[in-house]
Amino acid sequence: MPQSRQSQISLIDTPYYHCVSRCVRHSFLCGRDTVTGQSYEHRRGWVEARLLFLSSLFAIDIAAYAVMSNHTHVVVYVDKALAQSWSMEEVLRRWHGLYKGTLLTQKYARHDELSEGEQLSLNETVNIYRQRLYDISWFMRSLNEYIAREANKEDECTGRFWEGRFKSQALLDESAVLACMAYVDLNPIRANMATTPETSHHTSIQQRIKALLNNAKQPTTLMPFIGHHRHDMPKGIAYSLKDYCELVDCTGRCIRDDKAGHIEHHHSPILQRLGINDEQWLTLTTEFEQHFSRAVGSEHMLQQYKNNTHHQRIRGMGQAKALLKRA
Template structure:
């Protein structure tokens, strides 16, 4: 039986999550249907554009994403703190870009005065909207419902487009976060639809590489790498971007050459900081979804997550012990 969403997401344990949505119909989300010969490649841009649009509205940043033929991968960072700091006007301006709101929220934004009774109800509604703007379920709902409507309209049909609920995995430590990001960024290479990260269309790694090549800066639409600045006030991924590029490139070469047990050259700085050997890293970045279900991380942090989310057991505890036992 599927776990309730409240038992899969715990912002107390981590703000980082991996979300996967899979298409239910044989007519693909994207790609080319080998039965009809029709191409759905243009839908990849639908998904990517919608993701970038939503990340500008929600207090949810994109760390990694990949739009595949019949599914999408997204690694997100939930920033509850910034959502709680938004003014009433900012909450409503953001929310109204996606939904109509209520008569009271529309009345307020039009500059009309609310009665004392209306104001009490209005404030309750604003707080509901504020909570939705840092809620992963609402983020994925506003992504998937929009794409489903577009696809159904184009296919001239109705009914379900997605398999059901999206799958989510809590990324509980740095090893889980980085290996999951690499797993997502390398999806097109594992699927043999791209030969290198820089040519992997509709992925976050391509966006990051293009931004550095064109502007010499990090992609503003993605959560930045901030090096080792753990105590920095700037929010970001506490690793060096160039080290991540190098690690993804080396891992991609191993996948293409079917050498899934060895990374050539010297140990990457990221692996040194994480305390992982190359074979551990490759196992994680190639088989991440197979190793873990609702959460990923070391045995210690997975046990904490289990107690906070009322799980009786978590699949992947053995992998946490053998692969990520260093933590």
């Protein structure tokens, strides 16, 4: 039986989640339909642009994404504290960037005078909007509904475009986050859509590599890598961007060359810090979704997540012992 989204999202345990949406129709999300010969490649741009636009309005940062032929992957970071710090004006500015709101919120935005009763009603509405702006379900809804409408308009048809609810996985520790990000970034290579990370179009890794090659700052649309753990760390992923890009590149070479069991003949410094050996890493980055269901992390973190979400059992305990233990 499907689990409610509320029972899968536990911000007490982690702010990181892996979300996957798949098409239900024969017609493609993107790519070329081999049956009709029609190309839908331009839709990749729709998805990517919408995804990055939403991250500018929601209190949800994007750590990784990949737009594939019939599905999308995104790794997100939910920043609840940021949303709670926003003023009423900021919440409404962001919400009105997505939806019209109500007559009352529009009246407030015009700086019209409100009665005491209207102000109380507005406060309640703003609290609802604030919660939605750090809600993964609302984020994915704002992405998928928009793409479905655009695709239906282009195809001149109606009906369901996506395969029901999106799938989400809680990423409970650093190992799970890094492995899932690499798994997402390497999706085009595993699918033979690209030969290198830098030629993997409409992916987060391509954006990050372009910034490195141009000696530019990290992409402002993506959650940054901020280096090693230290005092008063800013928000971000606690590893070097250069190390991560090198790790993704050499992992991609192993995937393409079918050389399981090693990473370019040496052990990556990131893997040493994560405590994962080469074989474990290659298994995680090629079979991530096969081994875990609604949550990914060490055995201890999975047990804690199970208790906090009141599940009787969590699939993946055995794989957590084998793949995410200290090497």
